[in-house]
Amino acid sequence: MSSRGADSVLVDLLKKMNRNMETISKKLDRLIELQRPSGGQGARPNISLPEDMPLDVTTLLSLPDHLRKSALGLATLREATATDLSKETGRVRAVESDYLNQLVSMGLVKKKRKGRDVYFYVET
Amino acid sequence: MGKSLAFHSYKGGTGKTSLVVNLGALFAKQGANVCLLDYDFRAPSLNVLFKAKPKFWLNDYLEEKCGIIDTLVDESDRLNLRGKLWVGFANPLLEALKDIMSKDRKWEVKALTKTLACKKEIFEKKKVDYLLFDTSPGAQYSSINALAGADLISLVMKADEFDLEGTKELSKGVYEALGRKSGIVLNKIPIEQIAAGGGAEKFGKQIESDMGLPLVGMIPCMCELMAYGGKIIYTIEKPEHTFTKSLSEIGETLKKMSVT
Numbered sequence: 001m002s003s004r005g006a007d008s009v010l011v012d013l014l015k016k017m018n019r020n021m022e023t024i025s026k027k028l029d030r031l032i033e034l035q036r037p038s039g040g041q042g043a044r045p046n047i048s049l050p051e052d053m054p055l056d057v058t059t060l061l062s063l064p065d066h067l068r069k070s071a072l073g074l075a076t077l078r079e080a081t082a083t084d085l086s087k088e089t090g091r092v093r094a095v096e097s098d099y100l101n102q103l104v105s106m107g108l109v110k111k112k113r114k115g116r117d118v119y120f121y122v123e124t
Numbered sequence: 125m126g127k128s129l130a131f132h133s134y135k136g137g138t139g140k141t142s143l144v145v146n147l148g149a150l151f152a153k154q155g156a157n158v159c160l161l162d163y164d165f166r167a168p169s170l171n172v173l174f175k176a177k178p179k180f181w182l183n184d185y186l187e188e189k190c191g192i193i194d195t196l197v198d199e200s201d202r203l204n205l206r207g208k209l210w211v212g213f214a215n216p217l218l219e220a221l222k223d224i225m226s227k228d229r230k231w232e233v234k235a236l237t238k239t240l241a242c243k244k245e246i247f248e249k250k251k252v253d254y255l256l257f258d259t260s261p262g263a264q265y266s267s268i269n270a271l272a273g274a275d276l277i278s279l280v281m282k283a284d285e286f287d288l289e290g291t292k293e294l295s296k297g298v299y300e301a302l303g304r305k306s307g308i309v310l311n312k313i314p315i316e317q318i319a320a321g322g323g324a325e326k327f328g329k330q331i332e333s334d335m336g337l338p339l340v341g342m343i344p345c346m347c348e349l350m351a352y353g354g355k356i357i358y359t360i361e362k363p364e365h366t367f368t369k370s371l372s373e374i375g376e377t378l379k380k381m382s383v384t
Contacts, residue, residue: 056232057268061301069303072272076240122235 025094055108055122070099071122074109077123126157126247127382130257130274131309134290139311141169144258144347147363150359152200152209152217155251159196159246161212163239163270164260165224168214172354174199181215183224185242186235189226192242193249193319203360208252208262224266232265239269254382268298276382277306278340283313283331294333307340307381308332309374314345340381343367 055075060068073088080088084098088094094097100120103109111120131140142165161182162170170176179198180190197212203209210335213219227235246252257274259267271277277299291308296370297304310331321327328339346367352358358367 054229054233055236056229057236057265057272058229060236060272061268061298065301065303068301070267072302075237075272076244077242078237122237124230124237 018076055103059108067082067099067103068098068102071103071108074103075122079119081119085120125257126251127276127383128243128255128257128366129276129278130163130236130259130270131167131278131280132259132271132294133261133280133287134294135281136167136261136286137268138261138282138287139343139349140164140261140280141173141258141354143278143280143309143311143371143374145170145173146357146359146367147375148209148211148254148256148373149203149205149357150368150371151254152203152205152207153297155206157208157251159210159212159250159252159255161242161255161257161270162214163257163266165214166260166264166268167378168216170211170258170314171213173214173357174211174213176211176213176217178213180214183215183220185212186238188234188238192245196246196250202214205360207253208250210246210252218273227265232269235266236269236272239273243273263294263298267353268302269302271298272302274304276378277304278309278378279306279335279337280309280311283310283317283327288331288334295335295337305381306378308335308340309340310342313342318342318344338381340377343370343374 043097046076055071060071060075063071069089070085073085077084077088082093082100085100086093100109100111104111104120107123109120110123111117111118131144135141139310144160148158152158155317162168163182165183171178174197176197178195180195182195184190185192185195192212197213198208199211200207200209201207229293243255246255257270259270279291279295279299281291295306308331310328313327315327318324318327321330324342328342332339344366349358349367358365359371364370
């Protein structure tokens, strides 16, 4: 096999691996959603916030520890994907993705799509 | 990457500003690059000691009128320091104080993100080893923003019951919640109180046990500091003074705590 042919095979293989990783990641997200306990760290926080509540420090302090870490990390990065945030917090991407979406549903964080990536941000 | 240290207290008058200025000057004298930020927007005071007339205040940075680097004044040459000492000042004019008090929560979100962002920029652009925040006492927005941006929080307190109880609340409700490492600096401690507590070591252990936090250091009460507070930097002008020696020990402990 020529060098160019070998490169092409390698690129295809890497692309396939990337697609598989994304599929696994999405499945993990769904599994976390299905297996979330009724209490404990993974639980949806039962916090009712007024509409348009900004993510200021007093709101931050009222959040449960696991969400506060994500929110503070996102405030530091200002705009980030779940992967970016997982590097900041040291937790796995799927977990950060879940926590960020909880923050979105609480109205504290916004999200937007850029190409294939979903970016989360704190509106200022 | 450098380390950021915030100095905070439950009540006012515990000596945070003196500590921040003297520690910052000491670190720079030892050869480190230091940046001091006056985050006490309700009662700015660093401008008095440094006799500063900066082109931009930290208030201007939070209002997006300039970058954080534009606010910094280099005081190292004037003070003849080996390392660099940059200082960012809060605006002491009454209009600025009124303006800060009228801010809404949405503005505070911006202030939080800008505080977190400025830390990174200062470390990268100025190659700073230590970024020190002087804060307002109590649970003020600007203070908690600075605490959120700090790697290590020094709780400066006197050892009276009011300070002890209030500081415990702050420690649980804010420092622990933010997940920040923190330690206590006991300041203005009367010699009699230390003696009554069974000596410095026993007294310190008792405070650590009461507060559930490590003791960074202890500074005895000195009337002389009241007379010269805001006028001289002891760690530069009086290297043999008891206050300077106490601060040297505190500085070394903080350096160790900030890397572990």
